[in-house]
Amino acid sequence: MDIDTIAAIATAPGEAGIGIVRISGKNAIDIGNKIFRSKRVKSLKECEERKLNYGYAIDPKNEKKIDEVLVVYMKGPNTYTKEDIVEINCHGGMVPVRRILEVVLENGARIAEKGEFTKRAFLNGRIDLAQAEAIMDLISAKTDSSFDVSLNQLEGSLSREVSDMRNTLLAMLAHIEASIDFPEHDVEEITYGELESQGEEVLEKINKLLDTVYTGRILREGIKTIILGKPNVGKSSLMNAILRENRAIVTDIPGTTRDIIEEYINIKGVPLKLVDTAGIRETEDLVEKIGVDKAKGILNESDLAIAVFDTSRELEKEDLEIIELIKDKKSIILLNKTDLPIKISEDEINKLLPNKKIINTSMIKGKGLDILEETLKDMFLSSEIQIKDNTIVTNVRHRNQLLKSKENIQEALESIRIGLPIDCVEVDVKNCWENLGEITGDTVGEDIIDKIFANFCIGK
Numbered sequence: 001m002d003i004d005t006i007a008a009i010a011t012a013p014g015e016a017g018i019g020i021v022r023i024s025g026k027n028a029i030d031i032g033n034k035i036f037r038s039k040r041v042k043s044l045k046e047c048e049e050r051k052l053n054y055g056y057a058i059d060p061k062n063e064k065k066i067d068e069v070l071v072v073y074m075k076g077p078n079t080y081t082k083e084d085i086v087e088i089n090c091h092g093g094m095v096p097v098r099r100i101l102e103v104v105l106e107n108g109a110r111i112a113e114k115g116e117f118t119k120r121a122f123l124n125g126r127i128d129l130a131q132a133e134a135i136m137d138l139i140s141a142k143t144d145s146s147f148d149v150s151l152n153q154l155e156g157s158l159s160r161e162v163s164d165m166r167n168t169l170l171a172m173l174a175h176i177e178a179s180i181d182f183p184e185h186d187v188e189e190i191t192y193g194e195l196e197s198q199g200e201e202v203l204e205k206i207n208k209l210l211d212t213v214y215t216g217r218i219l220r221e222g223i224k225t226i227i228l229g230k231p232n233v234g235k236s237s238l239m240n241a242i243l244r245e246n247r248a249i250v251t252d253i254p255g256t257t258r259d260i261i262e263e264y265i266n267i268k269g270v271p272l273k274l275v276d277t278a279g280i281r282e283t284e285d286l287v288e289k290i291g292v293d294k295a296k297g298i299l300n301e302s303d304l305a306i307a308v309f310d311t312s313r314e315l316e317k318e319d320l321e322i323i324e325l326i327k328d329k330k331s332i333i334l335l336n337k338t339d340l341p342i343k344i345s346e347d348e349i350n351k352l353l354p355n356k357k358i359i360n361t362s363m364i365k366g367k368g369l370d371i372l373e374e375t376l377k378d379m380f381l382s383s384e385i386q387i388k389d390n391t392i393v394t395n396v397r398h399r400n401q402l403l404k405s406k407e408n409i410q411e412a413l414e415s416i417r418i419g420l421p422i423d424c425v426e427v428d429v430k431n432c433w434e435n436l437g438e439i440t441g442d443t444v445g446e447d448i449i450d451k452i453f454a455n456f457c458i459g460k
């Protein structure tokens with residue numbers, strides 16, 4: 001294992017109240033000592049552990065002050081990485097953090113790779129792989145609910161379920177070993193019966209976890225919701241009204257929005273990834289045309305469409321095209337601009353789009369938004385998003401491992417049922433045990449570990 005001392009800037013780049021440089025490894029405290037000066041103490045080592053100490057970071061070459069700092073050291077193994085850690089809090093901003101990092105590197109640390117602090121926490125056995133991935137998910141969470149799920153996973157919810165299943169599989173393997181060692185007829189019969197029920201138990205648990213994958217994706221990415229309609233119907237106005245800010249440009253010129261605009265928002269507990277698009281119409285304008293094509297592309301991969309119509313104008317051929325596009329799609333219809341004289345009736349739309357929720361709105365008057373929000377809540381919160389205390393699979397790698405394990409256990413069960421020799425069963429049970437172990441990192445190659453941590457941010 002790599003045991004050199006690593007360092008990185010732990011805070012986001014840019015101007016901020018404070019910036020933090022973190023050092024981890026066996027020389028961390030020595031390095032901290034070399035660059036920290038304080039009126040109160042001669043050396044960092046004299047200071048109390050886990051307490052912030054006021055002073056200056058200096059360059060030991062010339063004793064020149066770099067910045068005013070607060071420094072803390074923590075001795076392993078009760079730290080994030082299980083190694084000795086020093087954290088230097090300096091003024092936020094690109095220059096002070098970079099300068100302090102430079103002097104730390106000159107004095108014996110090397111720059112940390114992406115995710116290397118967390119990788120050490122994993123390699124040193126403080127957390128398992130699923131928990132390490134949860135940390136990354138916490139940092140990148142875009143919705144409250146996905147944050148909650150990741151926190152659950154960090155606390156070990158998924159790891160516990162995986163470990164329970166692996167224990168059952170180990171018990172199965174022990175049975176199999178016993179029956180190979182004592183191959184009397186009656187032992188074998190008992191073994192097959194018991195193996196079947198244990199295998200079914202594992203399969204059921206895997207299926208239960210796989211059932212959460214759709215919810216997991218929604219929590220991770222939000223319900224991808226496209227706002228669709230012909231030009232000038234009020235799509236961007238709707239986007240702004242939902243976000244309660246002037247995010248998208250609104251004008252009375254048709255074709256105002258050309259590129260897509262994406263934002264995350266939580267509506268009554270429903271995480272949405274809201275996408276405003278260019279109004280759908282035939283156009284000669286090259287830029288607008290690309291925007292229209294993009295909108296149609298996004299519609300295909302969306303979970304929900306909010307189709308907006310302008311009730312102050314008769315239905316036009318573009319509206320009919322929209323109707324055609326969303327006919328078989330989960331969608332909500334907004335009849336907008338109801339503050340103006342109405343030219344489209346709800347009945348007319350109802351005939352063309354039966355069984356769709358239709359809401360009368362006026363973005364100018366702020367009418368109908370509350371009904372829209374309630375509708376979204378009813379549509380998604382009750383049926384599709386059940387977080388509470390359930391373990392939810394949000395990670396694609398975990399899902400793939402579960403799918404592989406499912407195949408393994410199904411094959412094992414098949415062999416048991418048709419009475420194939422016990423060593424055939426053994427192979428599949430063992431594969432299942434290994435594939436599940438890759439989720440928590442108990443059985444996983446170095447290449448996979450490297451790949452996972454390479455997706456982390458620097459300084460974590």
Ligand SMILES: Nc1nc2c(ncn2[C@@H]2O[C@H](COP(=O)(O)OP(=O)(O)OP(=O)(O)O)[C@@H](O)[C@H]2O)c(=O)[nH]1
Nearest residue numbers: 231232233234235236237255256257279337362363
């Ligand atoms: N009277 C009235 N005007 C509205 C309403 N909603 C939007 N508008 C106006 O309609 C015009 C177009 O609104 P946008 O939100 O830019 O429409 P859009 O669908 O995004 O248009 P494109 O981006 O061109 O496709 C603006 O002048 C809005 O102020 C409404 O409910 N009532």
Ligand SMILES: [Mg+2]
Nearest residue numbers: 235236256257
């Ligand atoms: Mg627009």
